[in-house]
Every structure is written in C-alpha cells, then in structure tokens.
Amino acid sequence: xxxxxxxxxxxxxxxxxxxxxxxxxxxxxxxxxxxxxxxxxxxxxxxxxxxxxxxxxxxxxxxxxxxxxxxxxxxxxxxxxxxxxxxxxxxxxxxxxxxxxxxxxxxxxxxxxxxxxxxxxxxxxxxxxxxxxxxxxxxxxxxxxxxxxxxxxxxxxxxxxxxxxxxxxxxxxxxxxxxxxxxxxxxxxxxxxxxxxxxxxxxxxxxxxxxxxxxxxxxxx
Amino acid sequence: xxxxxxxxxxxxxxxxxxxxxxxxxxxxxxxxxxxxxxxxxxxxxxxxxxxxxxxxxxxxxxxxxxxxxxxxxxxxxxxxxxxxxxxxxxxxxxxxxxxxxxxxxxxxxxxxxxxxxxxxxxxxxxxxxxxxxxxxxxxxxxxxxxxxxxxxxxxxxxxxxxxxxxxxxxxxxxxxxxxxxxxxxxxxxxxxxxxxxxxxxxxxxxxxxxxxxxxxxxxxxxxxxxxxxxxxxxxxxxxxxxxxxxxxxxxxxxxxxxxxxxxxxxxxxxxxxxxxxxxxxxxxxxxxxxxxxxxxxxxxxxxxxxxxxxxxxxxxxxxxxxxxxxxxxxxxxxxxxxxxxxxxxxxxxxxxxxxxxxxxxxxxxxxxxxxxxxxxxxxxxxxxxxxxxxxxxxxxxxxxxxxxxxxxxxxxxxxxxxxxxxxxxxxxxxxxxxxxxxxxxxxxxxxxxxxxxxxxxxxxxxxxxxxxxxxxxxxxxx
Numbered sequence: 001x002x003x004x005x006x007x008x009x010x011x012x013x014x015x016x017x018x019x020x021x022x023x024x025x026x027x028x029x030x031x032x033x034x035x036x037x038x039x040x041x042x043x044x045x046x047x048x049x050x051x052x053x054x055x056x057x058x059x060x061x062x063x064x065x066x067x068x069x070x071x072x073x074x075x076x077x078x079x080x081x082x083x084x085x086x087x088x089x090x091x092x093x094x095x096x097x098x099x100x101x102x103x104x105x106x107x108x109x110x111x112x113x114x115x116x117x118x119x120x121x122x123x124x125x126x127x128x129x130x131x132x133x134x135x136x137x138x139x140x141x142x143x144x145x146x147x148x149x150x151x152x153x154x155x156x157x158x159x160x161x162x163x164x165x166x167x168x169x170x171x172x173x174x175x176x177x178x179x180x181x182x183x184x185x186x187x188x189x190x191x192x193x194x195x196x197x198x199x200x201x202x203x204x205x206x207x208x209x210x211x212x213x214x215x216x217x218x219x220x221x
Numbered sequence: 222x223x224x225x226x227x228x229x230x231x232x233x234x235x236x237x238x239x240x241x242x243x244x245x246x247x248x249x250x251x252x253x254x255x256x257x258x259x260x261x262x263x264x265x266x267x268x269x270x271x272x273x274x275x276x277x278x279x280x281x282x283x284x285x286x287x288x289x290x291x292x293x294x295x296x297x298x299x300x301x302x303x304x305x306x307x308x309x310x311x312x313x314x315x316x317x318x319x320x321x322x323x324x325x326x327x328x329x330x331x332x333x334x335x336x337x338x339x340x341x342x343x344x345x346x347x348x349x350x351x352x353x354x355x356x357x358x359x360x361x362x363x364x365x366x367x368x369x370x371x372x373x374x375x376x377x378x379x380x381x382x383x384x385x386x387x388x389x390x391x392x393x394x395x396x397x398x399x400x401x402x403x404x405x406x407x408x409x410x411x412x413x414x415x416x417x418x419x420x421x422x423x424x425x426x427x428x429x430x431x432x433x434x435x436x437x438x439x440x441x442x443x444x445x446x447x448x449x450x451x452x453x454x455x456x457x458x459x460x461x462x463x464x465x466x467x468x469x470x471x472x473x474x475x476x477x478x479x480x481x482x483x484x485x486x487x488x489x490x491x492x493x494x495x496x497x498x499x500x501x502x503x504x505x506x507x508x509x510x511x512x513x514x515x516x517x518x519x520x521x522x523x524x525x526x527x528x529x530x531x532x533x534x535x536x537x538x539x540x541x542x543x544x545x546x547x548x549x550x551x552x553x554x555x556x557x558x559x560x561x562x563x564x565x566x567x568x569x570x571x572x573x574x575x576x577x578x579x580x581x582x583x584x585x586x587x588x589x590x591x592x593x594x595x596x597x598x599x600x601x602x603x604x605x606x607x608x609x610x611x612x613x614x615x616x617x618x619x620x621x622x623x624x625x626x627x628x629x630x631x632x633x634x635x636x637x638x639x640x641x642x643x644x645x646x647x648x649x650x651x652x653x654x655x656x657x658x659x660x661x662x663x664x665x666x667x668x669x670x671x672x673x674x675x676x677x678x679x680x681x682x683x684x685x686x687x688x689x690x691x692x693x694x695x696x697x698x699x
Contacts, residue, residue, distance in 0.1 A: 016495035104498035
C-alpha cells in the first residue's frame with residue numbers, strides 16, 4: 001500500500017487531497033506545520049510527500065532542505081505559481097510542482113508519474129482473471145496470452161490504475177496519446193470497444209453518458 | 222564644436238591678436254620716434270652744412286676782396302666743402318641752376334626727380350627717405366642764395382640701421398608671439414579643462430541618474446555656477462528619487478495585494494475544485510461523503526464570497542465619493558453599541574463605551590464600519606468573560622478614540638504586518654471567524670480618507686489598544 005504524507009495547513013485542502021488519493025487506494029497521513037513534517041518524514045515510512053510551501057513553523061523550502069537525504073520523493077503543492085518559485089522548488093530536489101488550484105485527476109496523475117519513476121507502482125496488475133505485466137508488456141487472461149495493440153495496452157493500464165473513476169475521453173487522450181494528439185475522441189471509443197471485446201469486459205468497462213468511461217472494481221462488479 | 226574647444230580657440234585668437242597688435246604698434250611707435258630723432262639730427266646737420274657753406278662763401282668773398290664770388294670760384298669752394306663734410310654716413314650734394322656742382326654719397330638723388338623739383342621750385346626745405354641699393358637714406362634738400370646765385374643743397378644721412386632694427390624687432394615680435402602663443406595655448410588648455418572639469422563630472426553623474434541610479438548625487442564642486450548647477454541637479458534627482466520611490470512603493474503594494482489576493486482565492490478554490498472533481502468522477506459516494514464534501518465546498522465558496530465582498534468594500538473606501546457630514550460622536554457610538562451588544566452578550570463579553578460630546582466630520586456609513594471593524598477585531602481577540610472598552614478623549618482639536626481589549630495580544634513582528642492586506646495574525650482562528658485578512662486594510666483606508674491616524678499598541682497575552690486620532694468638527698451645537 002502506498003503511503004502519502006500531506007503537509008498542508010489549510011484543513012479543507014488537506015481533506016480534499018486525502019479524499020482524492022483514497023479513491024485509488026493510497027493511505028494518507030497529515031500534518032499542518034513544517035517542524036512536524038520534518039519529524040514525520042524522517043521516519044522514512046512514506047512513499048511520497050505532498051508539501052505546501054507557505055507553512056507555519058518551517059516553510060516548504062526549509063522542510064525539503066532538511067528531508068532531502070531521507071530519499072522520499074517530494075511534490076510541492078502550492079499557490080505560489082511564479083516560475084521562479086517553481087524552478088527553486090524543482091532545483092531543491094522536488095520531483096514535481098503542482099500549482100493550486102488543481103483538479104483531482106491531475107493530482108493523481110502526477111503522483112502516479114512520480115511513483116512510477118521511483119518504481120513504487122506495482123508493475124504487475126491484476127484484475128479478475130486478467131494479469132497485466134507492465135514491464136514485459138504482456139496481457140494474459142486465465143493464463144492465455146491476449147494480443148493488444150500498444151495503445152490498447154496503454155488504455156487498459158490506465159483504467160486498471162484508475163479503477164472506479166470516471167475518465168473523460170479528453171483525459172484519456174491526454175494521458176495515453178499525449179497532449180499533442182489531434183485525433184478525434186472516436187479513436188478512444190474504438191480502442192475501448194476493442195478492449196471490451198478482447199478481454200470480455202463489457203460489464204466492467206462501462207460507458208458514462210456525456211462523460212466517458214469507468215472501469216468498475218472487481219468487488220462491485 | 223565642444224564648449225571647451227570654443228572657449229579655447231576664441232580666447233587664444235583674442236590673445237594672439239591683442240599681443241600681435243600691441244607689439245606691432247609699440248614697435249612702430251618706437252621706430253617712428255627714432256626716425257624723428259634721426260630727422261632732427263639730419264636737419265641740424267643740414268643747417269650746419271648750410272651755415273658752413275654760407276660762412277665759407279662769405280669768408281672767401283672777404284679774403285679775395287670781391288663782393289661777389291665768381292661762379293667758378295664758388296663751385297671750387299663748394300666742391301672742397303662737400304668733400305670735407307662728407308663721411309660714411311653722411312653725404313652732401315650741391316646743385317646750382319646749371320646743374321650738378323658736387324655730389325658725394327647721395328647716389329639716390331638721381332632717382333628722386335619729384336623731390337628735387339619740389340625743392341628747386343620752392344623756398345622751403347623738404348625731406349624724403351630714399352631707398353638706394355639696399356640702404357635707406359634720409360635726404361634733406363633746401364635752396365639758398367650764395368653770392369647772388371641760387372644754390373640747392375642736399376644732405377643725406379644713412380638710416381639703414383634703424384630700418385634694420387625695426388625689421389629685427391618685427392622678427393623678435395613674431396618669435397615672441399609664436400612662443401607666447403604656444404605658452405598661452407598650453408596654459409589656456411589647462412585652465413579651460415580645469416574650469417570645465419566639473420561639467421564633465423556633472424555630466425557623468427547625470428547620465429548615471431538617467432540610467433536609473435536615482436540615489437546618485439552630483440558632487441557640488443567647482444566654481445559658483447557649477448555649485449549652483451550641481452545643487453539644482455541634486456534637488457531634481459532628489460525629487461525624482463522620491464517620486465520614483467513612491468511609485469515603486471505603490472506598484473509594490475499593488476503587486477503584493479494582487480499576489481496575496483491570488484493566494485487567498487486559490488486556497489478555497491483548491492478545495493472546491495478538487496472535491497467537486499472527486500464528486501464528479503468517483504463512482505459510489507456514500508451519503509456521509511456527499512454531505513462532508515459538499516459541506517466543505519459550500520464553506521470554501523462562502524469564504525470566496527466573503528473575500529470578494531471585502532474587496533468591494535475596500536474599493537469603495539478607496540474610490541467612492543465620501544458623503545461627509547457633521548455628526549455627533551455619541552450618536553454614532555450608541556448606534557454601534559446597539560448593533561454589537563447582542564453578539565457580545567452571546568459570547569458572554571462586556572462592551573463598555575465612554576463617548577465624549579463632540580461633532581465629527583465623517584462619512585457616516587464608512588466611519589461606522591471602521592469602528593465596527595475595530596470593535597469586532599477586539600472581540601475576536603478576546604475570550605469569554607473579557608471586556609472590550611471604547612474610550613474617547615478630546616485634546617484641543619484632536620479626538621482620540623481607543624478600542625482596548627484584554628485578549629491574546631500580538632507580538633512586535635505581527636504588529637508590523639497587521640495593516641498589510643490579507644495578513645492574519647492567527648490564520649486558523651481568523652479563518653474560523655470568517656476573516657479574509659482585509660479588515661484592517663479597510664480600516665486604514667477609511668481612516669486615511671478621514672485624515673485620521675491609527676496606532677496599535679499590543680503586548681502578547683495582555684491585549685491590544687488601537688487608538689484612532691482625528692480632527693474634530695467642533696463642539697456640538699456650535
């Protein structure tokens with residue numbers, strides 16, 4: 001289980017982050033000032049730290065200075081949107097810099113990228129009788145290898161990592177095809193149909209009208 | 222052409238002309254004086270020779286017992302006199318009506334036809350300077366009668382020397398002129414440079430000032446004019462520095478305000494966007510989750526509404542036309558007390574108001590809002606059972622209104638920042654109380670529009686006194 005330390009002095013924002021990350025099954029711990037953050041981070045029991053900059057006690061920059069050696073990746077989560085602040089934050093060793101206000105999906109995507117970079121993300125995903133090995137790029141269903149195109153594979157992985165979340169076509173396009181992709185959202189529909197057919201996921205990979213698609217988790221399925 | 226070049230060249234030209242003209246005039250005068258002396262000498266000699274001739278002719282007449290000396294004898298006599306009286310520098314020539322009798326050392330006479338005509342047709346004596354084969358001769362001519370015969374006598378004096386002297390003097394003048402010109406030029410150059418040096422320093426400083434070094438000052442050195450110029454430039458630079466400083470301050474405070482505003486807006490927006498996104502995309506929301514999330518969203522949205530309201534108020538306080546009236550202070554305070562009494566009673570606190578009887582010139586709505594804000598802050602800083610005091614006193618034409626609480630108080634560091642927009646001494650407490658951190662900015666703005674000054678005294682843990690000092694509008698009924 002991924003453990004996240006949220007350092008944020010505004011209780012409502014901390015709550016929002018906690019709620020967001022709990023959707024994908026991360027466990028959260030929360031503290032409101034810099035000194036407590038350093039203390040908690042030094043235990044080394046976290047996979048990632050989400051750090052605000054304007055904090056009572058020590059500010060975010062001072063905190064990262066002290067915890068840089070503990071090896072836990074840090075993402076700055078702050079209202080300071082200045083390029084200079086971003087550069088400073090990244091130079092000081094942060095893995096990413098998210099400017100408030102952010103959307104829930106953006107936060108999750110950024111966390112996922114950092115976790116993957118630190119190899120903390122599971123590389124073999126299981127769903128019902130489907131096994132996806134991300135590193136080997138193979139998909140098997142009940143032990144039988146299923147042939148997927150690379151894009152179909154990426155779409156499948158994306159859904160497996162974001163179960164129970166409604167994913168819009170735009171978000172999917174941006175995540176899998178990249179922001180530069182200028183194709184139509186029909187491309188997404190075709191890939192979804194292919195995945196449903198090849199893996200027999202018609203009931204699990206549901207269409208949400210006017211929004212997009214959602215992969216329901218095994219329990220509720 | 223640069224100023225120093227102009228000054229240098231013009232002065233140099235004047236000096237050269239003055240020196241040249243003066244020396245030439247002096248040399249010429251000296252020459253003419255010498256010539257005059259020579260002329261006098263020559264005239265004296267001419268007269269002497271004339272008298273010698275006349276004496277000798279008379280003597281010859283006496284010795285030969287003839288009344289009239291014969292023409293031949295006269296000629297012989299004259300020749301011998303001429304030979305005797307001639308030397309290197311002086312020549313003599315004698316003519317009678319028939320022509321030349323004797324001529325010695327005045328070879329130039331043959332060329333002076335006009336002069337001879339003049340002498341031979343008149344009875345006076347004349348003089349001329351003749352130029353002959355490189356020498357100058359002063360020739361004097363006169364006519365006289367000797368033994369009944371007309372005789373023309375010319376004497377010459379060699380005056381080449383004084384001409385040579387004059388020429389030499391002119392050469393000296395030229396040499397001295399050239400040398401003195403070089404000396405004067407060097408001296409002038411140094412002098413002009415020295416005198417105009419402050420100007421280039423002033424220029425350098427001005428250039429630096431123009432480039433933005435507004436704290437730069439021009440050195441006040443050099444002549445009176447330069448000092449005056451420097452002083453004036455410094456005054457200008459001071460004024461510029463002050464104005465730019467003020468503009469910079471305004472720009473800085475605007476930027477701080479915008480930055481803070483952005484931050485204050487982003488904080489509630491983060492919760493709103495994040496949680497509504499979650500509610501939008503998450504599959505199954507439990508009832509508790511729905512209530513919790515939407516509760517937070519509403520709370521944060523209200524915070525935004527509050528913030529925009531305060532900013533509107535601040536804009537109004539800054540820009541609106543104020544409706545100034547003469548109002549009794551006691552009346553305003555009693556209205557305020559009525560308004561806030563329930564809140565105080567609710568939190569089990571006491572509000573003591575001690576008004577004085579005077580009229581103040583104020584915008585009723587804004588001034589009430591100012592006092593309400595101060596009292597509200599005092600209330601927020603206090604705990605249950607505390608007392609908040611509003612006291613007034615009148616000193617000459619100054620009215621002091623103080624709002625005192627015995628609450629948490631503030632540290633010196635916090636005091637420094639309290640009138641900054643969005644500053645909150647205690648974030649979590651203020652947020653819970655619904656504050657946006659704009660209250661005191663608003664107060665400061667309203668106070669400014671009323672020519673009032675706000676002063677804060679606070680001790681951590683003991684409480685805070687806010688004193689508002691403003692001019693009064695005179696006695697009531699006055």
